[in-house]
Amino acid sequence: MNEPVSTVLAVGIGASAGGIDSLKEFFSEMPADSGLAFVVVQHLDPAHASHMAGLLARQTTMKVAEAQDESPIQANRIYTIPPNKFLSVRDGTLRLTEAVKRDGLRLPIDFFFRSLAQDQHEKAIAVLFSGSGSDGTLGIREIRGTGGLVIVQNPETAQFDSMIESAIATGLVDYVLPIRQIPGQLLQYVKQPRLNDRADVDQLDDVVSSILNLLVDQNKSDFRCYKRSTVQRRIERRMGLSQISDISDYYCFLCERPDEREKLSKDMLIGVTSFFRDAEAFENLREKVIVPLVQEKDNANPLRAWIAGCATGEEAYSVVMVLMEEMARARKNFSLQIFASDIDREALKCAREAIYSQSITADVSEERLARFFVKKDGAYQIDKRVREAVTFAEHNVITDPPFLRMDLISCRNLMIYIEPEVQRKVLNLFAFALLPGKYLFLGKADNTIEQSDLFEPVSRSWRIFQRRQLVAFPVGGLPIRTGIRPARFEEQHPIKLSDLNQQVLLKHFNASIVLINENGEIAHFYGPTHKYLAHPYGDANLNLFEMIDAKHSLVLRLAVERAVRENGSVQLRLSELNREDGTEFADVTVTPVVEPRSNKRLLAVIFEAAAALPKSSPVSVQEAHTQDVDIVAQLEADNQRLKQDLQTAIESFQSTHEEFTAANEEVLAVNEELQSANEELETSKEELQSVNEELVTV
Template sequence: MPRSAIATGLVDYVLPVEEMPAALLEYVEHAHLRGAPIPVPADPRHDPLHTILALLCTREGHDFRCYKKAMLLRRIQRRMGLNHIAAIGDYGQYLGDTPAELKALAKDLLIGVTEFFREPEAWAVLEAEVIPKLVAAKHPEAPLRVWVTGCATGEEAYSLGMLLLERVASSEHNGELQIFATDIDRHALEIARGGTYPEGMASSLTPERLTRFFTKSDNSYRIKKELREAVVFAPQNLITDAPFSRLDLIICRNLLIYLEPELQQKIIGLFHFALNHNGCLFLGKSETVGQQLSLFEPLSKKWRIYRRSGPVRHVPADVPLIPEALPRERPGGPRPHKPRPDDHGEVTRALLLARYAPAAVLVNRDCQTLYFHGQTDDYLVHPAGEPTDDLLAMAREGLRLKLRAALHRAMREEQPAVVVTQVKRGGASLPVQVTVTPVEDQRQGVGLWLVTFSAPPAAEAEPAPRAIEESAAVAHLEEELASVKKELENVVADLESANEELKVSNEEAMSMNEELQSTNEELETSKEELQSLNEELTTVNAQLEEKVADLERTNNDLDNLLASTHIAILFFDREFRIKRYTPASTRLFNLIPSDLNRPVADIANKFSDGHLLSDAQRVLDTLTPIERKVRTVGGEWYIQRVLPYRAHEDRIEGVVVIYTEITELERGEEALRESEERFRTLAETVPDIIFAHRPDGFSDYTNPRFYELTGLPPGAADGFGWTQSLHPEDWERDQSRWRQVLAAEEPYEIKYRLQSAAGGYRWHLIRGRPIADASGRVIKWFGVSSDIDDLVHAQEALAQAQKMEAVGQLTGGIAHDFNNLLTVIGGNLQLLEARLQDDPAGQKLRDAAARAAERGAERVHGLLAFARRQVLQPQAVDLNEIVAGMMPVLRQTLGEPIEIVLAPGVDLWAALADPGQVEAALLNLALNARDAMPEGGRLVLETANGTLGQDTTAPEAELTPGDYVLLSVSDTGEGMSEDTKRHAFEPFFTTKTTERGSGLGLSMVYGFARQSGGHVKVQSERGKGTTVKLYLPRAKDALAAAVAEDLLPLEDLRGREAILVVEDDADVRALAVTYLSELGYRVLEAAEAQAALALFEDGEAIDLLFVDLVLPGTLDGHALALEANSRQPALQVLYTSGYPRTTIMRAAKLDKGARLLMKPYRREDLARAVRGILDCSAGLMPEGRTPGEAPAAC
């Protein structure tokens, strides 16, 4: 296949010669090409053609719904044959999957058949009869506006442009010529804009026109500028876009033949709107204005040239002329019709019109029928022969003459006309009143007339002749005659239908002829494209010529720039006479045009110094430019540059003096100096360190604050001297971070420790930012260093507090569970005491278990104290006594390898602390010492008195000045590192394995000491052992005296009242019930709040409610107590809980006076609490007691 054919882009196959016959045979034998029709489904929603049109619209942007279906199917069949696809549904699927095929189909459907002066006879009529009148009718200065629709590649638009330019040139018209050429094919528009056509088109043009309007190149012709500038090409869709307006001529040739008839009529109406009065419409030979003859009058029926007639229409037809979006199929079928709100009114109006409105016909000025309403058969009948829309030809016998008279009178007078006559129908004459009423059609803008037929008023009705009885034979003949007439009417209707089909077939044939012509022209496209390439080469050469002209213009512009510059430039000869100067020089020298060739010394200037002539002489002597700053008497600053004036062959013929104003620059430098002074003042007075250094760390500025904080002499930080004040560990880390910062060139923040003048290290925060030069290269780093030592310690304290809070939340839940267990264990062991009086061995085991339970309760108490979730029970204690009492336990726990040395203090003060917590702290410290001495060693326990004054240093500084009792625990173990000492008191921190420690020991000691108002201090060094000092506050005299309450014996705490025990733990509930029952009380029990309320609802008389604060369900213990009190106001309440007192009091929102018995409790504790509450409520005191000695519950 020739490459020239391939290059056109119009070939369907590119194959070797041996494969071409098979491809041609396969294409020819395709079913649809042999006449097989494409099946059309009954349901249009499932029509594959609808799918194909939707793809073309959504993906290619072209809506072909309005095109004739037959034409669309023919084009689709051709593409199906080329792709060997038999079913149109399969082809639709293939289009969806193949964008290239979709583009090819769209290109096939955009038929672009055109040429210069196509159908020359039609153009001759346009040139001779239409254009001269259009030009003559226009005002000489008014624009002549023309619209060429469907212009394709522009030949028709340029043809029209030639005719108009020729006519305008020979007339007196001076107005603008505006030719708008539009099309939806953007590729065709690009060809039209290029204006390059193959040389074969020359046969369609006269030699004169070819010479005037075209430029010949090798194988093509190019439109000249005059014609090209007269035509504006633009993409425009005639169906969806708004039309142009105020037009004198519209050309729409061979476009309407592809569209459906209904749309053709809409477009004709659109053209009527767009045209000026007496504007012309030029259609194709196969196109007409259809039924809208009232809008146009023919100028040439053969060549379809029309002139606009009818009144002016002020609004166009609806745009777009078709719906904007393709209808999409809804899931499940079409949506059922939902009547609009006004449908009922329409139905009513239609029914009334059908029943009561008279028969009527709408006609135009030519008496052509446009619309029928009602039973017009009584008055009109279609005549035999050719179908006609002439109203007078349809009138029945007796009606035609008076109907014609009424029509003529109504049209002439523009007033309704009424006549009464007789119409013959069925052998009888019937009276009828005919009324002709003028109607103005606002949409079409033309005059219409409505002819109505009705019965005349009674007074005017002519009497109908009496009916004459006819014989049966006459009636039969009339019946047969009516039948024959009916059959004749059917035959006439069939003939009309056949004629209509012949017209459609004729139109289809015309369309096919057009398509065949389009195919022939497409075959010539390959040749045209080659000619286009040659034309493009010509275009490139023309562009090069334009570039040369541009360069010339640029040189001229540069010359003008020098003449108009705002820089003062003066040219002197060797005698310092003025040769030339720029206009800006007149601002500095009093120059006028006549001063040329005058010595510059004679010209007054505005400078305050006189260096100009001396500098000019020195430049002549040395040929070295001189530059200096000069100032005018008005305070303006300039740079004065004096340079030698070098002519051809480097001859020195004078000097050039250039003045560049730098007033703003000088002001900026002055502002910069002031800014530097402000910065220096700021840097020397702020409390932070300010520094600047190079990217390599070399310091070239450090403010005085650095030397004040570090104690170094001024200048010691210059270079790399600042590094000597950094902590060694931070310096290594800082170097790594510094390298990252240099690589990223972004702002940074670094925390580090800086040695202070006092010798210690304090935390600082550096914030640094890079400073870049104009090229973006970082040349300096500027930063501020702030002392944040106090902030760091505050953050560490906050972190410690947060950890303690987390541990506290954990220990609260653990304590609740353990307290419930210990209550059951201790209570049952207490109940066993009476049962084992005769069993010494069993009693011994019970006592051991009871002590273990008490120890467990103390450990839970200590755990809560560590977490600061438990209120301690401080009292005056003797540390010597506690330490001595712990010795057996310590020896047994630590084992023989560890020697315990006791060093009690003399005259030791009493300490204020919880004794159980002191024992737990001592045991924890001893166990830590044992773990630090795996091979054995010595443990020293020492007590002493101590007083802290106002000048105490850390860690004693964290204590309030006063008297303290000291417990010191020292070992000879491994000792601690500095890092271990910093984290020693943190929860869960440990250096042991998980089997040997949890990390809570020292934390609990620390928590107990701080909650007691004391402190813990650790002294340790690697390899030299560890000493832990526990500071406890001294007990004051008022607290040192033991206040022991005179407790009543258990037998005196019995009673008979009714007590309700509400406890969700079955074991704890059973134990409490047993305790109270053995004391003589009537006891009821419940496991949850609702069961307890049920007892109150049953009317049980209850004296005291003993309830756990935490219960399952929606009501807790406190809510239950409130509900119970609302039923029995005299009810007394005793709460209990295994949670820490402070936690449960806050969570349950208890009042300060609420009675709370903490778990685990003993029988005596419960008995005293219950008896005390009941006695207080009754106003009774046990015998021998006073109100001041009443139990605490009161």
């Protein structure tokens, strides 16, 4: 007898060119009684019948059949996609629809993976085999966003690896394995017992709290306001991947493994997003919000919007595209000030680069692809004028002051994951940030706003709301960032800097070293550093970039930034370091180091004496020509290095400019909040004076 649909786990398998051999090998290793169902989605010729079911039936005793519309998924069966159809799953039932082709591409794997994520949530499993292109990349983003599992074939064993490499590049793949190892790893993961099945509630809650506190203390990642169900699913997923069955053992594992703490923190950051996510919602936003905003705005005033929880930027750029379309229709030319914020630094980096895989053609129309994107090396990059409209900022919507005077706020991927009390606090903050009568755009599952009297609905079904004209704000509950600077090094564990320097010196004999943080502040000297550094005049200053010769300060600063960005060593030569006792030449190495007790990340700047270039002596014509060639090559290399340094400086300036812009908005938020508090105090003062006068009269 077949198992009930609700208990069957469906594994989505994507394959393209070269995938038949991978599928045969996989199913020859997979036990026929695993209890799983397998849905194989392959790129097929739309004009020819598929023989995939027959080919796979020879490799396994499981029943193999071509998928039929509205057929329920059953355990220990394999379903294959028919040609010229798209396959999806809803409520445990397979659905067939007509294939969609955009910009010359069909993306059936993305289509199925995304439906699998929506149907099975954290139980969704995706496996990706050999193939060309980038189909599947968007789908695995959604599967990982819901807490599912992603496994890909080792690209070294694939006939075509571009589809696999595109998936790996997202950083969201859990396992990269040879095909023969995938079935065993898959079965081990699905057989892992759930947390609620193996611990009493009180013990489970205590250990979960300890894990969250550990992430706060060691990684500065605070997820304590997340719903416990969300947190438990993420912990459960990492336990399954780490093959640990007891949550107390997993806590000890986290204490010992900084890399696992990083992975758990990253898993907690739920970055499910796509261009024009929920197309009908965006159409309603255009009709009921964007069109009125564009019509009422004159060219002298900017339109301001804030995209909170922007992840990799698709939502922010989608809003800008719709705004630009309506501005063109209305023949308006006002400026756009779009602020997009998130706490995930890596996601913000991707958002600023604005380069997306070919898979986005499933969400973006051909007209918009032509108008707002530039095709670049097989991918799509957002056009410069769209990118320049958006300022990305690292910002925590719960603890940081809001951006102010907004015409529109969009927050569609955050509220459902945090506790109701925190949701209400965030809604108060959004109401404070919006201008009277302006708009809030939420996710379709965000229901806390129904209990708020700060907003009135514009479209309940698509979660579009308007701030009421007159509302009272709980000012004391809004976040305020103080002006107190943090200590130079926040130490929970005393760092033995001399020990760390000695470790580095084991690899660099006859060297001088300074240990610095990312801002160049020196924490420790070792060796005769006075040969290369000098104290500046004026106020006491232990900044490396101030103590080095001014002509070398910029190149050294760029080397430090590059070492931080690439997490690797950077080498350069500094010539003519002028000192009172002569001129020094130095080879400089900048390398990241970690203090083992505290896990504190610093940078070691190592100065090694270098010989001065020898004076030239008379040479023959041939030798002179050889030297000229060498000099030209050296000059070309120096020119290329200077170009790279200039590009790095430009990127650093852009990032700093965005940070200053965001900081300025926060200062304005604090100022406006203080003004509101001052007005309340003035009102209270007048009331007290009135009462006092009445008492005097009596």
